[in-house]
Amino acid sequence: MRAWVPPILRAVLLAVLIAFLVSPGWFSPLLKPLVQDNAPAIYNQGSLLTLTLLHLRIVAIATAGAIVVAVTLAILVTRPFGAEFLPLSRSLVNVGQTFPPVAVLALAVPALGFGEKPTLVALFLYGLLPIFENTLTGLTTLPVSVMEAARGSGMTERQRLFKVELPLAMPVILAGIRLSVVISLATATIGSTVAAKTLGEVIIAGLQSNNIAFVLQGGLIVGALAVLIYDGLSAIERVLARRAGLFS
Amino acid sequence: MSIRFDKLGVVIALLVAYGALAAPFATFRANRIVPGDAKTILEALPAGAGAALLGVMVAATVVILLKTPTFLRLAAAAASLVAIALFIGMAATHLAPPENAYARVSPASGFWILLFAFALLAADSITRLKPRPVVRVLLLLVTLGGAAVILMSGLWDGLSILKEYAGRADVFWLEAGRHVTLALGSLAASVIVGLPLGILCHRVEPLRDGVLNTLNLIQTIPSIALFGILIAPLGWIAVNVPGAAAIGIRGIGAAPAFVALFLYSLLPVVANTVVGLAGVPREANEAARGIGMTDRQRLFGIELPLAMPVILTGIRIVLVQNIGLATIAALIGGGGFGVFVFQGIGQTAMDLVLLGAVPTVVLAFAAAIVLDSLIEMNVPRRERGRTA
Numbered sequence: 001m002r003a004w005v006p007p008i009l010r011a012v013l014l015a016v017l018i019a020f021l022v023s024p025g026w027f028s029p030l031l032k033p034l035v036q037d038n039a040p041a042i043y044n045q046g047s048l049l050t051l052t053l054l055h056l057r058i059v060a061i062a063t064a065g066a067i068v069v070a071v072t073l074a075i076l077v078t079r080p081f082g083a084e085f086l087p088l089s090r091s092l093v094n095v096g097q098t099f100p101p102v103a104v105l106a107l108a109v110p111a112l113g114f115g116e117k118p119t120l121v122a123l124f125l126y127g128l129l130p131i132f133e134n135t136l137t138g139l140t141t142l143p144v145s146v147m148e149a150a151r152g153s154g155m156t157e158r159q160r161l162f163k164v165e166l167p168l169a170m171p172v173i174l175a176g177i178r179l180s181v182v183i184s185l186a187t188a189t190i191g192s193t194v195a196a197k198t199l200g201e202v203i204i205a206g207l208q209s210n211n212i213a214f215v216l217q218g219g220l221i222v223g224a225l226a227v228l229i230y231d232g233l234s235a236i237e238r239v240l241a242r243r244a245g246l247f248s
Numbered sequence: 249m250s251i252r253f254d255k256l257g258v259v260i261a262l263l264v265a266y267g268a269l270a271a272p273f274a275t276f277r278a279n280r281i282v283p284g285d286a287k288t289i290l291e292a293l294p295a296g297a298g299a300a301l302l303g304v305m306v307a308a309t310v311v312i313l314l315k316t317p318t319f320l321r322l323a324a325a326a327a328s329l330v331a332i333a334l335f336i337g338m339a340a341t342h343l344a345p346p347e348n349a350y351a352r353v354s355p356a357s358g359f360w361i362l363l364f365a366f367a368l369l370a371a372d373s374i375t376r377l378k379p380r381p382v383v384r385v386l387l388l389l390v391t392l393g394g395a396a397v398i399l400m401s402g403l404w405d406g407l408s409i410l411k412e413y414a415g416r417a418d419v420f421w422l423e424a425g426r427h428v429t430l431a432l433g434s435l436a437a438s439v440i441v442g443l444p445l446g447i448l449c450h451r452v453e454p455l456r457d458g459v460l461n462t463l464n465l466i467q468t469i470p471s472i473a474l475f476g477i478l479i480a481p482l483g484w485i486a487v488n489v490p491g492a493a494a495i496g497i498r499g500i501g502a503a504p505a506f507v508a509l510f511l512y513s514l515l516p517v518v519a520n521t522v523v524g525l526a527g528v529p530r531e532a533n534e535a536a537r538g539i540g541m542t543d544r545q546r547l548f549g550i551e552l553p554l555a556m557p558v559i560l561t562g563i564r565i566v567l568v569q570n571i572g573l574a575t576i577a578a579l580i581g582g583g584g585f586g587v588f589v590f591q592g593i594g595q596t597a598m599d600l601v602l603l604g605a606v607p608t609v610v611l612a613f614a615a616a617i618v619l620d621s622l623i624e625m626n627v628p629r630r631e632r633g634r635t636a
Contacts, residue, residue, distance in 0.1 A: 034480065084255045088372040094620075095371065098612040100572025103605040106589045110598040111357075186470035190576070194593060203473045207579060212480045219473020226468035 010231055017224045020217075021049045031213040041213045043202045052221060055198040058116060058191070059184045062123035067177060070128045074135035075161065093133050101126055101187045109194055119191030119198070126187060127180040134176025138169025171241040178233040185226045189218070256372060257312040260365050264312070267361030268305045274339045275356040280408075280597055286356055292339040304331045305362075312369060322373035328366045332359065333398060340406030352408040354599055381621030388617045392610075408599040409606070412588075420588075424607065426502065427584035430577055431570040431611075434506050438513030438566060443559070445514070446521025447547065456522065463515035471508065471573050475580045478504035505582030509573055513566040520562025524555030557627045564619035571612040575604065 020027055024042045031041040042048075076082040077089050104125055108118035142165060150164045166173075192200030199218050206214025272286030273293075290298040304327065311324040336355050344351035374387065404410050413420055449456040466474070482503050486493045528551050536546045552559075578586030588604030591597075 082255075087375040088256060088368065091371050091375045092368075094616070095613065098568050098572075098609070098616045100575055100608055100612060102572065102575040102586065102589060103608050106593060106601045106605050109593065109601070182468065186468070189470040189472055193579070193590065200470070200472060203470070203476055204579075207472070207476050212477070215473055215476030215479075219469050219477055222470045222473065223465070223468040227465065230468070 010228065013224055014228055017221065017228070020221070021052055024048055024217075031217065034213040034216065035211055039209065039211050039213075043205065043214055043217060045205060046201070048199075048202070048217070048221070051197060051199050051201060052225070055185075055188055055222070056225070058119060058188055058196065058198060059123065059181065062120050062184055063127050063177070063181055065124050066127035066131055066180060069124075070131035070176075071135050071173065074132050074139060078136065078139045079157075089132070090136070093129050093136075096125075096129050099126075102190055102193075105190060105194060114195040116191075116196045118194050119188060119196035122191070123184045123187060127184050130179040130183070131173070131176040134179075135169065135173045138172035139165055142168055171237050174233060174237045174240065178230060178237070181233065182226050182230055185222055185229070189222055252315050253313055254315050256369075257314070260369050261309045261313050263361055263365035263368075264305055264309055267358045267365060268302060271358030271361055272356040273358045274336065274343060275354050276343045277352045277354075277408075279350040280352055280599070284352075284354070284356075287339070287343065289335075289358070292343060293335060294338070294342055297335060297338055297342075301331060301335045304328060308366070318373050318376045322370060322377070325366045325370035325373060329363070329370065330394070332362050332366070333395075334403065337398070337403035337406065340404070344406060346406065352411065352599065353406060354408040354602075381624045385618060385621050388614060392614065409602045412597070412599045412603045420603070423583050423585055423587050426582070427571075427574050427586075427608070428611070430502065430505055430509060430574045430582065430584055431567065434509035434513055435563065435567055435570055437506075437510045438517050439563065441510075442514050442517030443521055446518040446559075447525065449518060449522050450525040460515075460519060460522070463518060466511050467515055471512070471576045472579055474508045474511065475504055475576060475582075478507050479580065482507065500581045502577070502582045504580055505574070505577035505584075509570050509577075512573065513570060516562040516565040516569075517559075520558050520565075521555065524558030525551055527558060528554045557623050560619065560623045560626055564616065564623065567615045567619060568612050571608060571615060575608055 028041045035041050073089070077085045101122060105118055105122040108121045112118045112121060146164065146168065147160070150160045155163065188196070188198045189200030189203055191198050192204050199222050202218030202221075203215050206212065206216075206218065268289060271288075273289045274287050275284035276287055277284035289301055292298070293301060308324045308328045311320055336359055340353040343353045374384070379387065398404060399410075405414070445459065449459050469477070479500055483500075486503075532550055532554060533546065536550045541549065574582075574584045575586030575589055577584045578590050585604040585608045589601050589608075590604075592600030592602075592604065
């Protein structure tokens with residue numbers, strides 16, 4: 001009973017989300033009670049679907065960049081060559097997390113101007129930390145016996161990295177990516193304060209015209225996206241963890 | 249004897265060389281919003297001073313490049329940071345005479361690169377020295393104290409960020425007070441509610457999944473939306489519940505911001521309480537039961553003290569996160585440093601953005617150091633080094 005309820009709920013959530021994005025008009029009666037004086041109940045200054053896709057695109061680009069850079073850096077500092085950087089990179093991760101996203105975003109504006117660029121940079125920088133931290137944890141907490149077996153069987157350093165270390169660390173790395181994506185999905189809305197085209201536009205339009213329906217639909221779309229993507233990535237992680245468990 | 253280079257030193261030295269020689273040190277603008285003129289160190293400072301600053305940079309670079317003792321490296325980093333802090337103030341008075349009220353001098357990319365490079369070096373040296381928690385807090389206090397002394401001395405008064413401050417000093421402290429009240433108040437509320445809730449979830453297993461899943465869902469709602477959504481119910485309460493408006497509950501302003509921060513804070517507090525209590529060794533609990541401790545004694549005497557480092561980690565996450573998120577409160581009229589950030593974005597006045605962003609970052613950074621030290625002091629001696 002309990003096992004199949006969550007997947008059904010998720011499928012329903014996905015169906016409602018798609019229906020809302022494709023044909024928001026159907027939901028107008030639901031949101032109507034929230035607005036006053038005949039204000040529009042559904043965002044009318046652009047297509048919700050387009051904004052959602054732009055939102056996802058900005059998050060995807062920033063996360064892809066963050067994955068490449070964070071994983072590369074984590075691999076470098078865990079090699080003997082880069083060991084001197086390990087303690088510093090740990091404290092940098094700690095310090096970096098204290099930078100509020102709004103501050104990062106606002107400080108990127110003078111260098112890059114308004115629009116998508118500062119948002120991309122802020123999301124990229126903010127997304128680096130969880131991925132880097134988890135990759136470090138994954139690569140530095142591998143079972144000693146496995147590493148010795150790999151060395152003993154005459155694998156080169158490169159083979160060890162790609163055939164043993166990374167696959168074993170993959171579940172932890174993916175957990176970092178998942179965290180990073182969820183943070184980025186929410187943070188991207190703040191990008192609209194510097195004129196990036198994301199779902200934040202809907203929320204801010206609602207705040208400015210005192211239209212709760214706008215705020216609610218913008219927030220709920222982002223929330224639904226985050227829940228669905230989080231679940232999807234968790235499912236991939238479970239598959240990979242099972243596979244990693246097979247040969248460790 | 250061959251000279252051995254320090255790898256990190258090479259990276260930092262490259263940054264310093266770029267920041268000091270290639271990038272502009274300060275930007276001069278005829279007024280607040282026109283594009284500026286970039287000035288290098290030698291252009292931005294009086295002849296002798298520019299050479300002196302470059303001399304300090306060269307000396308520091310030598311120390312950084314070679315494999316020198318960690319203490320010496322920390323000293324070089326500290327000296328260089330003090331030097332660039334002093335000289336940027338001098339650049340302001342040199343480039344714009346005090347009687348010119350419209351001209352603005354702000355730190356340019358070279359200044360920020362140098363600051364970053366030496367802060368990196370200081371962070372690395374401090375990490376290597378592994379200071380005790382008390383020493384770390386002392387270092388923080390010395391740094392903040394140093395910045396305060398320079399601020400009081402008026403040396404930085406010529407800088408654009410302080411010119412923005414001078415025009416709105418009263419508002420600044422008002423918003424600072426609001427920011428801290430919002431961040432700390434919602435933290436206190438979330439601890440008061442979250443700690444008992446976490447204990448309850450630990451004891452009553454059927455509750456656990458439901459509570460944690462609900463709190464997880466709240467986290468997925470973006471902050472600006474949650475702030476906005478709360479306007480409606482709080483507005484309704486203000487109108488329909490007698491006395492609510494009198495204690496400051498309103499649809500817009502600080503009330504929805506406070507509730508939103510409180511809701512975001514609950515998850516880390518509750519989740520870490522549950523994890524911390526679950527991590528209490530079974531033997532400790534059984535020994536406590538064996539010597540006849542009551543449930544209540546066990547909770548306060550054994551379980552909570554042992555779970556404290558994990559619970560404190562949750563509180564650290566909440567505090568740092570709240571200090572950052574409180575900036576968003578400005579969007580719904582809740583005040584805080586965000587007021588300056590969003591006003592600055594609106595007027596494309598980046599100095600004003602800095603006036604809001606810099607204190608927020610400093611506050612979050614200081615909170616993180618203090619709580620990290622507190623956490624380390626609470627970890628039982630035997631286990632030190634294991635919790636990261």
